[in-house]
Amino acid sequence: MSEKITILLAEDEEVLAEIVKESLETRNFNVIHCANGSEVLSAYQEYMPALLVLDVMMPIKDGFTVAHEIRNIDAEIPIIFLTAKSQIKDVVKGFNVGGNDYLKKPFSMEELIVRIHNLLRYNIKEEKESTGIVIGDYILDVDKQTLQYKEEGGVVLTHKEAQLLFHLASVKNQLLERTYILNELWDTDDFFTARSMDVYITKLRKKLKKDERVSIINVRGLGYKLIC
Template sequence: MVKLKILLAEDEPFLGKIIKESFETRDFEVSWVQNGIKAYSVFRSFQPDICILDVMMPEKDGFSVTEDIRKIDTAVPILFLTARSLTEDVIKGFEMGCNDYLKKPFSMEELIVRVKSLLGRSEKHKTNLSIENFSIGNYEFNNTIQELTLGNESVKLSFREASLLKMLIENKNQVLARKLALDYLWGEDNFFAARSMDVFITKLRKHLKHDTNIEIVNIRGVGYKLIIND
């Protein structure tokens, strides 16, 4: 049986040891590092199935490590461990490309459940990657490289922007339920995730504003609809 691999980046020795041993007793293979620079280096060689990153680490923080990882891998699930609770920090984490976050202190049981949930959604996502290029009005969207192109002009999207745009396109001219998007892309439906999604919807509207036939409509209390008038 092939073990699922976890990259754990946590600079607190006691907590890192507990997390590592807890997952190893559940048949995961864990590579534990204690700074951000080492985390990125190990990511490239270890090729984990999921990353658990502390936000505040020496040499390189979790945000920066995530940004580097997303340049070469847009699919691997990333979970942040953070002692920070500011809404802006949570939104920044999602914008950088994390899939979930857990505030310290936390129970090991909750961390394990969240990791298993992310791994389950990741497997479903891998089965739905056959089409990665989309036409949206006058735009071309390449989800593999997270790039939106209009004529000779291209804009690089963040991981979260690209993921949300792909869901909107797959539900074109239909309502994308708010809860469905939050559960799938953020892992939960709460205030922080909902506010974060609103921020990304606003960003997508700005990216698509040069084609007047494209509109992202807010269906109050239900979700969003990407309308394309052909």
């Protein structure tokens, strides 16, 4: 069973919180929910989540105050604000107190999930850029576009292959949405680019076949998972 990434969600609207929690859990995230801002710091220290999703308008402590407190002890954890506020000054304040992204209500779950994946991928890239990304017995070097197996010499990847494998590895054992990656790497999600991506997936499968624990599976109609 794959290890789940833990997200801390602070949202006082009960119905919205339940929708967000259930949606993220179907994407293989572990979600810790706090109903108000005062619960966040202790929950953060107990569960050490990989990312925070904070509502701005919460009782006891608002999201901006909570983010400021978290930033005093953790400068790296990604923070996404959820808010009905739309004024520029509020957006600026969100970034000034340490937010990484700002999503205005109402929002789609797909948009929230894409933003979460983006921030998690960025963090993984920063952590791995000097050592490469470990995929089973392989090491992917995105900058050099190489894939090395154990102590053997590495194979050279095309730019698209390296980027596609990087995105898959960044959400290892989780779904990489087809529409998202097509728009990210090809700038369109039409039929022809989708077929092109399928070809790249086939090529990557062949280059990863030496490790039987590693596979790329197709989740019909949704996208792909790198299992490792």
